[in-house]
Amino acid sequence: MRIGAPLTRIPPRLAFWALAGVALLVSHDAIFLAQIGPGRSLTSALREAGHEYWGIASLLLAIIGLAALATTLVRLRRLRRAAEALGSAPIVGSRPYPARWLQAWVRLLAVVAVGFLVQENIEHVIAHGHAPGLGALIGPEYPLALPVIGLMAGVAALVAAAASQAERALLAVIAEAMRRTLDRAPREVRRPPMRLVAILVSPLARASAGRAPPRLLVSAT
DSSP, X not given: OXXXXXXXXXXXXXXXXXXXXXXXXXXXXXXXXXXXOSSHHHHHHHHSTTOTTHHHHHHHHHHHHHHHHHHHHHHHHHHHHHHHHTTOOOOOOSSHHHHHHHHHHHHHHHHHHHHHHHHHHHHHHHHHSOOOTTHHHHSTTSTTHHXXXXXXXXXXXXXXXXXXXXXXXXXXXXXXXXXXXXXXXXXXXXSOOOXXXXXXXXXXXXXXXXXXXXXXXXXXX
């Protein structure tokens, strides 16, 4: 069985930034949806007021997120097949999961909040000629920004923690199964090793020498 293919993975930093990009995309639109409501007003807000670029940016972020998700799912599927081929099944523990979720949530919350803050300040400068500063997160113009970002970051952290938990469990099962396989290998060789018997012959006695033995040897015989 070839184990190398299932063990290939997305670099953790790349996976994190892909997830953060998707969380920023969803958070941005969800904030405007929560504050404006659905309808033409929402569509106009997302197409105007410095948001002319957002359509293309949203498409790129969505493609990156879907590619990262597909790659992760393929990796987990291959790891599961590798574990099944070794005769083992993953046992996912629940104890490390909350800690992983909390760690991922804090990181995603910070990154998405800063990303939204920078994004809205740039958009306001382009559209209105001024920047709201921290008001983009805690000001009266965006009263729901932080709650929505916290919620979206929490959902994204659930995905990250679940994928990490499943991956670690599968890798642990594969490592344990391979260790048991090595332990079952015979440690003693029942068959005695073959002995090579070499007959040393003087080069002078070979037919390829091309001359007779020395006189001392002839007289001695």
